[in-house]
Amino acid sequence: MNKLFFELGRYILFVRSMFLKPERFKIFFERTVHEMNNIGVGSIGIVTIISVFVGAVTTLQTAYQLVSPLIPMKVIGTIVLDSSLLEFAPTITCLVLAGKVGAHIASEVGNMRVTEQIDALEVMGINSSGFLGLPKIIAGVIMIPCLIIVANFLMISGGILAASLTDLMPPNEFIQGARETFKMFTVVVSMTKALVFAFIITSMSTYEGYFTEGGALEVGEAGTRAVTRSCVIILFADFIIAKLML
Amino acid sequence: MIELVNVNKSFADKQVLFDINAKFEPGIPNLIIGASGSGKSVLLKCMVGLFKPESGSINYDGRDFVHLPYKQVREVRREIGMLFQANALFDSLTVEENVDFPLKMFGKLTPDECKDRINFCLSRVGLENANKKYPAEISGGMKKRVGIARAIALETRYLFCDEPNSGLDPINSRRIDKLLHDITNEFKITTVINSHDIKTVYDIGESITFIYRGKVWWQGHRNDLDNTRAHNPELDAFIRASQF
Ligand SMILES: Nc1ncnc2c1ncn2[C@@H]1O[C@H](COP(=O)(O)OP(=O)(O)OP(=O)(O)O)[C@@H](O)[C@H]1O
Ligand SMILES: [Mg+2]
Numbered sequence: 001m002n003k004l005f006f007e008l009g010r011y012i013l014f015v016r017s018m019f020l021k022p023e024r025f026k027i028f029f030e031r032t033v034h035e036m037n038n039i040g041v042g043s044i045g046i047v048t049i050i051s052v053f054v055g056a057v058t059t060l061q062t063a064y065q066l067v068s069p070l071i072p073m074k075v076i077g078t079i080v081l082d083s084s085l086l087e088f089a090p091t092i093t094c095l096v097l098a099g100k101v102g103a104h105i106a107s108e109v110g111n112m113r114v115t116e117q118i119d120a121l122e123v124m125g126i127n128s129s130g131f132l133g134l135p136k137i138i139a140g141v142i143m144i145p146c147l148i149i150v151a152n153f154l155m156i157s158g159g160i161l162a163a164s165l166t167d168l169m170p171p172n173e174f175i176q177g178a179r180e181t182f183k184m185f186t187v188v189v190s191m192t193k194a195l196v197f198a199f200i201i202t203s204m205s206t207y208e209g210y211f212t213e214g215g216a217l218e219v220g221e222a223g224t225r226a227v228t229r230s231c232v233i234i235l236f237a238d239f240i241i242a243k244l245m246l
Numbered sequence: 247m248i249e250l251v252n253v254n255k256s257f258a259d260k261q262v263l264f265d266i267n268a269k270f271e272p273g274i275p276n277l278i279i280g281a282s283g284s285g286k287s288v289l290l291k292c293m294v295g296l297f298k299p300e301s302g303s304i305n306y307d308g309r310d311f312v313h314l315p316y317k318q319v320r321e322v323r324r325e326i327g328m329l330f331q332a333n334a335l336f337d338s339l340t341v342e343e344n345v346d347f348p349l350k351m352f353g354k355l356t357p358d359e360c361k362d363r364i365n366f367c368l369s370r371v372g373l374e375n376a377n378k379k380y381p382a383e384i385s386g387g388m389k390k391r392v393g394i395a396r397a398i399a400l401e402t403r404y405l406f407c408d409e410p411n412s413g414l415d416p417i418n419s420r421r422i423d424k425l426l427h428d429i430t431n432e433f434k435i436t437t438v439i440n441s442h443d444i445k446t447v448y449d450i451g452e453s454i455t456f457i458y459r460g461k462v463w464w465q466g467h468r469n470d471l472d473n474t475r476a477h478n479p480e481l482d483a484f485i486r487a488s489q490f
Pocket of ligand 1 (some may be wrong): 257262280282283284285286287289347442479
């Protein structure tokens with residue numbers, strides 16, 4: 001319990017310290033763009049694969065559960081749209097990104113810690129937490145919601161594709177079902193989740209890397225810890241957001 | 247000049263440094279020697295502000311580094327260059343980008359002037375043809391020299407080196423020693439070097455601080471070493487262990 005409070009306090013101080021003493025804007029901007037490329041562009045492939053399959057599978061399984069002839073097929077469209085927007089696109093995608101982006105960030109920063117590169121930054125008079133962490137967080141908070149938007153579209157497309165390939169219903173029926181009950185608010189919830197999860201992934205993994213102690217072995221452990229902790233906190237935050245907003 | 251007054255440092259309940267008093271002059275290499283675990287690295291890290299001592303002051307030409315507000319600490323730090331034991335080169339940057347890094351962060355030079363400065367620093371340490379290489383692609387001795395070039399890029403006034411010879415063969419060790427000696431002399435830098443290497447001590451030790459179990463045991467010139475040994479058993483043991 002003590003350890004939990006220690007870590008929580010250290011995490012809060014760490015995040016706060018990032019916002020003190022920014023460095024030159026030009027360098028900061030360059031680093032942010034670089035990280036946006038790493039985090040965003042580098043993850044499009046995996047996000048595409050996951051989204052299409054999750055959308056397709058959700059459609060088939062919803063169809064399997066709705067066996068009653070009284071319920072029109074287009075309801076599947078409604079259900080797939082809502083569950084994608086509300087839960088699958090932000091949460092599943094972010095859990096996977098926690099694995100990909102989080103492990104990468106934690107091992108990069110952890111390696112800089114154990115090879116004294118972070119000390120070197122500090123000795124030069126650079127605010128190392130801000131220099132390393134802030135561009136990653138900003139890049140994540142910009143790019144991950146973009147990825148979630150893409151994931152939303154791809155999940156619906158995956159659903160439509162699965163429905164028409166298996167002769168469940170034609171695309172326009174699916175779309176009609178999806179549009180009938182569409183509420184803008186679900187998009188707001190989806191984006192809120194994306195923003196919060198993006199912050200959790202990037203800040204947690206920078207934090208884990210930054211406080212690595214030891215050598216190569218501990219860098220690996222920091223990577224694992226970053227992923228597991230981000231995942232748990234994402235699920236926890238997911239619950240809270242659902243409770244507060246819905 | 248750097249002056250330490252009654253510096254104490256402990257970790258948890260273990261005291262590592264006891265009332266350190268020492269002076270380090272510009273223009274000559276100031277060596278800190280002592281057995282493994284005596285507290286040399288901790289002392290160096292206190293001096294550059296990576297550790298905060300519990301008490302005492304560290305004066306950089308009259309500026310008390312320990313008690314300055316953060317903004318001024320950063321000012322002092324821009325005058326500090328440090329060569330780390332494991333080099334601490336940024337491994338995502340090339341050799342020339344590493345040297346450029348402090349210039350880009352703090353320098354007021356135009357891109358052309360930066361280029362000249364980078365080339366000057368790299369040629370000063372004898373590395374002309376490695377500009378585009380990454381740290382992983384060059385040898386240990388070359389990494390040290392890149393580290394030195396980066397440390398002096400911003401017209402450094404204070405240079406700290408933690409065991410600059412560790413992991414180098416004798417020829418490269420002497421080269422690094424000579425380089426540090428010459429740079430210190432040429433630019434009138436206050437240079438503080440942690441060393442295990444007794445050969446370095448006899449070669450360039452114009453000011454030597456011997457640390458024994460976290461205390462300053464002796465300070466003096468290399469010419470006085472042999473006289474002092476006779477009545478300083480700890481110093482004698484340290485030198486004898488190095489087969490001299
Ligand atoms: N971060 C730390 N936390 C706790 N104790 C530390 C820490 N750093 C160093 N120490 C302790 O301080 C003592 C002095 O260590 P230091 O690294 O300064 O030795 P050294 O003289 O540099 O040795 P070497 O020549 O092997 O590098 C050691 O006993 C070490 O255990
Ligand atoms: Mg040491």
